[in-house]
Amino acid sequence: MKNSFFGKLTFWKVTAIIILIIAAYAVIVRFTYGLGAVTNLKDEFPWGLWIGFDILCGVGLAAGGFTLCGIVYIFNIKSFKPIVRPAVLTAFLGYLLVIAALLIDLGRPYRIWHAIIMWNPRSVMFEVAWCVMLYTTVLALEFSPAVLEKLRWKFPLKIIKSITIPLVILGVLLSTLHQSSLGSVYLIVPSKLYAFWYSPLLPVFFFLSALTIGFAMVIIESYLSSRAFNRQLELPLLIRLGQVMPVLLLVQLVIKIIDFANRGIFNLLFIPRTETYLFYFEILLAIIIPMLMLFNKKIRHSRAGLFYASLIAVLGFILNRMNVSITGMEAGSGTSYTPHWMEFFITLGIVTLGFIAFSYAVKYLNVFEKSSEQVVAESSVVNLAKQLGLQVDK
Amino acid sequence: MGKKAILIDITKCVGCQQCAIACKEENNLPDIEETKLSATAYTVVEERGDHYVRRLCMHCNEPTCVSVCPVGAFDKTPEGAIIYNENKCIGCRYCMMACPFQVPRYEWNSTTPRVQKCRMCIERIQTGDIPACVQACETGASQFGDYYQMLQQAHQAIKNEPDKYVNHIYGEKEVGGTSVLYISDVPFEKLGFKTNLGTMPLPDLTWEALSKIPSVVLVGGTLLYGIWWITNRRKEVAEFERKIKEQEKESKED
Structure with a gap:
């Protein structure tokens, strides 16, 4: 029972198997009869749940990988090292699942390699394609030490460790480009995307919200995996992430207000229509509530407080991406869209695969450091020299 | 071979559908009557109140589809036609998402789906012929010719009969101009045309970020x-x- 994610939770095991069987059926139908058989997509609304959730949210929620790599390797704040690996693992799995979703969504997935040789640098999608390819490679390399350690392959491990810094710099750059370019994708539809979400600052909003949500995801998965695997929670580290988050959220709120003022659209906030309610709901979940919660020291310093604030922020983030890609696009496209049940199940299947892969990786690879209690106990970064001294003593 | 244009005079269209029929014949599309653009109907005549509006690809001067396609499956020919190369297409459908006129259609029920839309009968016009739809038009509602001549003709028509036509050539300035131009006796927004598109070519918006x-x-x-x-x-x-x-x-x- 101990440490066994599936042994303990048989209900979830059964649920996962049912979801995967239905999803597999939907995938077979999709590749036998075409996208029309499993989706409610149409000519006026060619992108749906898979682009909005699987891809936009998937990439955003993977942002913890590059932010923590940056903190630990570029800013040299080594005390965060215990949570780098789970964050990189999440990001790597996230990107693999994004690619899986892409292969299902593309009309002709077997031609995905065309983007490598048929260039169109004027296309945001071209930039997105290259970022996905390159950053997934970087993530694979960044996560490879966990596998190489297990296999005890010393030489490749040595090579990877020697190129850590260039790799991390490349990863941060590619992520910055990729997160923002997913926002840039929508710059081309000023007449379709509702004014709350269409803004020349879309790439900036996408980048900043991904940055914030990357931290939230690290908090959530540390909390959940500490419960599932009876592991010590790196609370002091998470509290410090919880300190950064509300500041980032405040920055987003301020930029949003400036953006609304620049475009003179405050009056839209008082028009009673679906988009208005969705926008209020989004701002509350994605920014206001988590920001107020995390500015409160008492909430921030409790496990549950941190977890729920992060969870609300993630839900708000998902709502934001859905608003940009689906609900905000409906009126301007002159049509409505509700996902087909098979679209739902393929998405659910992909998420399920993510959970399974994560728990297996944690079980068989050295993802969470064993000495985490020790490192956590020594969480003061201010006294860097002292800490280094301790590490050398070990 | 210079830039070409199709000029559509909405006041002259009687909704006879001859253009749509000719288009289907020319492009070997299934011979069924369709009321909306589809993967098997590159042009249709839609009834908008007591007016008829023919829809087809606008063949933009600075086409959004050409700019957004990650693999460059769209090209603009010197004649102004936007043509699609199905051998490059990976099926991301960004062209459909991005098109301000919502023209490109998809073969949703195929396992090797293609994007479909009007090609301005490129093979015909390259040999000096005119597009099949224009040739089939018996009332002169659709005309084809040199882009600047067509534009000139549209201006002249409005100038000659200012009481009849609204002073707006749809497609002259919209999203940087298009190779399909419309003139009408009622304001375009009343005919269901998108009049909120602005005059800026849309690819400039993404280029701002990409650059x-x-x-x-x-x-x-x-x-x-x-x-x-x-x-x-x-x-x-x-x-x-x-x-x-x-x-x-x-x-x-x-």
């Missing part, structure tokens, strides 16, 4: 390297100082 990539990479890369250099140096100095202290300690103890 910043080199500087993001250069400045970002330098900045990250610089930060690492500083923090790493600090670490080294701290370590060095600690070693010196240890040595001093040792020498004192000696």
Whole structure:
């Protein structure tokens, strides 16, 4: 029972198997009869749940990988090292699942390699394609030490460790480009995307919200995996992430207000229509509530407080991406869209695969450091020299 | 071979559908009557109140589909036609998402789906012929010719009968101009045309962001390297100082 994610939770095991069987059926139908058989997509609304959730949210929620790599390797704040690996693992799995979703969504997935040789640098999608390819490679390399350690392959491990810094710099750059370019994708539809979400600052909003949500995801998965695997929670580290988050959220709120003022659209906030309610709901979940919660020291310093604030922020983030890609696009496209049940199940299947892969990786690879209690106990970064001294003593 | 245009005079269209029929014949499309653009109907005549509006690809001067396609499956020919190369297409459907006129259609029920839309009968016009739809038009509602001549003709028509036509050539300025031009006796928004598109070519909007990539990479890369250099140096100095202290300690103890 101990440490066994599936042994303990048989209900979830059964649920996962049912979801995967239905999803597999939907995938077979999709590749036998075409996208029309499993989706409610149409000519006026060619992108749906898979682009909005699987891809936009998937990439955003993977942002913890590059932010923590940056903190630990570029800013040299080594005390965060215990949570780098789970964050990189999440990001790597996230990107693999994004690619899986892409292969299902593309009309002709077997031609995905065309983007490598048929260039169109004027296309945001071209930039997105290259970022996905390159950053997934970087993530694979960044996560490879966990596998190489297990296999005890010393030489490749040595090579990877020697190129850590260039790799991390490349990863941060590619992520910055990729997160923002997913926002840039929508710059081309000023007449379709509702004014709350269409803004020349879309790439900036996408980048900043991904940055914030990357931290939230690290908090959530540390909390959940500490419960599932009876592991010590790196609370002091998470509290410090919880300190950064509300500041980032405040920055987003301020930029949003400036953006609304620049475009003179405050009056839209008082028009009673679906988009208005969705926008209020989004701002509350994605920014206001988590920001107020995390500015409160008492909430921030409790496990549950941190977890729920992060969870609300993630839900708000998902709502934001859905608003940009689906609900905000409906009126301007002159049509409505509700996902087909098979679209739902393929998405659910992909998420399920993510959970399974994560728990297996944690079980068989050295993802969470064993000495985490020790490192956590020594969480003061201010006294860097002292800490280094301790590490050398070990 | 210069730039061409199709000029559509909405006042002259009687909704006979001859253009749509001719188009289907020319492009070997299934012979069924369709009321909306589809993967098997590149042009249709839609009834809008007591008017008829023919819809087809607008063949933009600065086409959004050409700019957004990651693999460059769309091209604009010197004649102005936007043509699609199905052998390059990966099926991301960004062209459909991005088209301000919602023209491109998809073969949703195929396992090798293609994007479909009007090609301005490119093979015909390259040999000096005119598009099949224009040739089939018996009332003169659709005309084809040199782009500037057509534009001139549209201006002339409005000038000759200012009481009849509204003073707006749809497609002259919309999203940077299109090779399909419309003139009408009622305001275009009343006919269901999108009049909120602005005059700026849409590819400029994404280019604004894309053109910043080199500087993001250069400045970002330098900045990250610089930060690492500083923090790493600090670490080294701290370590060095600690070693010196240890040595001093040792020498004192000696």
